[in-house]
Amino acid sequence: MRATFRLLVLACALLGVAPAFAQTAPQPAPLPDRVARNLPTLQAEALSSDMALETVTDLVTQVGPRQAGTEAEARAREWAVAFLRRSGFSNVRVEPFNVPAWDATREEGAIIAPIQQRMVTAALGGSAPTPAGGLEAEIVRFENMAALEAASESAVRGRIVFIDEHMMRTQDGSGYGAAVVKRGRCAPVAQSKGAAACIIRSVGTDDNRFAHQGGQSRQADGASLPAASISPADADVLTRLVARGPVRVRLNIETTVTENAPSGNVIGEIRGRERPDEIVLMVAHLDSWDLGQGAIDNGAGVSIITSAARLIAALPGQPRRTIRVVLMGSEEIGGLGGAEYARVHAGDTHVAAAESDFGAGRVWRYRWRFDEAAQPYAQTLRAALAPLGVVADANAQAGGGTDLRGVNAAGVALVDLNQDGASYFDAHHTANDTLDRIDPAQLQQNVAAYATFAYIAADTDWVFAAPN
Numbered sequence: 001m002r003a004t005f006r007l008l009v010l011a012c013a014l015l016g017v018a019p020a021f022a023q024t025a026p027q028p029a030p031l032p033d034r035v036a037r038n039l040p041t042l043q044a045e046a047l048s049s050d051m052a053l054e055t056v057t058d059l060v061t062q063v064g065p066r067q068a069g070t071e072a073e074a075r076a077r078e079w080a081v082a083f084l085r086r087s088g089f090s091n092v093r094v095e096p097f098n099v100p101a102w103d104a105t106r107e108e109g110a111i112i113a114p115i116q117q118r119m120v121t122a123a124l125g126g127s128a129p130t131p132a133g134g135l136e137a138e139i140v141r142f143e144n145m146a147a148l149e150a151a152s153e154s155a156v157r158g159r160i161v162f163i164d165e166h167m168m169r170t171q172d173g174s175g176y177g178a179a180v181v182k183r184g185r186c187a188p189v190a191q192s193k194g195a196a197a198c199i200i201r202s203v204g205t206d207d208n209r210f211a212h213q214g215g216q217s218r219q220a221d222g223a224s225l226p227a228a229s230i231s232p233a234d235a236d237v238l239t240r241l242v243a244r245g246p247v248r249v250r251l252n253i254e255t256t257v258t259e260n261a262p263s264g265n266v267i268g269e270i271r272g273r274e275r276p277d278e279i280v281l282m283v284a285h286l287d288s289w290d291l292g293q294g295a296i297d298n299g300a301g302v303s304i305i306t307s308a309a310r311l312i313a314a315l316p317g318q319p320r321r322t323i324r325v326v327l328m329g330s331e332e333i334g335g336l337g338g339a340e341y342a343r344v345h346a347g348d349t350h351v352a353a354a355e356s357d358f359g360a361g362r363v364w365r366y367r368w369r370f371d372e373a374a375q376p377y378a379q380t381l382r383a384a385l386a387p388l389g390v391v392a393d394a395n396a397q398a399g400g401g402t403d404l405r406g407v408n409a410a411g412v413a414l415v416d417l418n419q420d421g422a423s424y425f426d427a428h429h430t431a432n433d434t435l436d437r438i439d440p441a442q443l444q445q446n447v448a449a450y451a452t453f454a455y456i457a458a459d460t461d462w463v464f465a466a467p468n
């Protein structure tokens with residue numbers, strides 16, 4: 001402690017006032033006896049249960065990749081309905097909606113001059129096809145989107161734009177927000193300057209030879225350029241060649257588009273014994289990109305939230321309130337399932353909500369968004385999560401994820417259980433998103449954290465945020 005600070009604290013103590021910077025968090029509200037008794041059992045069960053690993057294993061084995069609006073996503077819904085029913089959920093149902101489905105049936109890229117070398121290439125979601133047989137053009141390289149935005153049309157016209165921006169590796173995944181801009185914006189901006197196509201260094205943190213898929217803003221911007229990502233190793237090759245002279249690349253992309261393809265959200269509930277109309281909501285998405293298996297994104301989330309609910313259902317007696325799990329469709333093409341859920345369920349009483357969509361790394365941080373009067377409950381949750389190694393962070397409020405955007409906008413109380421994302425973007429949206437990326441012990445810790453939140457919210461009558 002610095003001397004001046006110590007003096008100030010001493011002066012405040014003598015005057016009987018608390019210095020503003022020394023304000024302490026409110027005392028935790030005591031848990032009802034039954035909840036306090038059950039919570040250690042619930043956490044111990046979660047930390048030793050194979051339930052989540054079995055669930056994600058079954059999903060990626062029985063269904064595999066399941067791109068939004070495809071027949072594979074429809075099979076994932078069938079799998080989910082059967083799984084929820086046999087796992088004891090009630091009110092299991094599909095809430096259908098339609099989406100513009102897009103699929104790549106060919107996604108090839110190659111350097112053709114001054115050397116010939118194939119590039120590991122993934123068409124970006126919503127990409128236009130190339131002309132039949134592909135297109136060839138000279139590369140023009142930019143360090144980032146800002147450089148492309150600033151470029152003259154004469155530098156870009158007729159060429160294939162290459163955005164070479166790297167992504168920062170961070171524990172909280174915050175590097176993604178900056179890096180993903182090029183995925184959404186490259187094609188429309190390149191198109192406005194007369195480019196032939198757009199390729200980007202994959203939005204990812206690995207240095208492997210996997211390309212990262214992902215959506216772009218074609219639908220919003222009406223862009224019609226072919227757009228693709230290439231693996232980090234191939235981006236390195238391009239960069240070295242461009243430094244030595246002109247480089248020509250061939251892209252060959254074929255796609256199918258179905259404007260009104262079926263998608264849907266799958267819902268299951270653990271009904272509350274006293275207040276069944278008050279809902280504690282947990283969401284994860286069922287769809288995935290299709291190069292990998294959709295294990296970390298987001299089979300993990302599906303397994304975490306459903307296991308948390310099942311372990312609570314296995315406690316003696318039902319919780320007071322209803323726990324609802326929603327396995328969202330078509331998250332990857334713009335959070336369409338989450339938007340549909342918020343629209344259909346705007347009149348429901350949501351007590352609190354949490355989303356799992358950041359892989360299976362251990363939960364390290366807890367954030368919340370509660371009313372002022374509910375801050376003691378936030379401290380109860382903090383204390384309950386602490387034995388799991390989760391730290392509370394009051395510096396920012398919880399914000400949910402893509403599938404909670406609509407629920408978030410409606411002012412529902414939110415809890416974020418942030419997973420360690422330091423390695424998440426190594427395999428995210430790649431062929432390497434496979435079951436072996438999931439660490440069973442870390443998956444169990446996730447289940448324990450989500451179960452802790454859902455149980456405390458569902459087996460009390462606490463109000464976390466006043467209804468709108």
Ligand SMILES: [Zn+2]
Nearest residue numbers: 285297298357
């Ligand atoms: Zn996801």
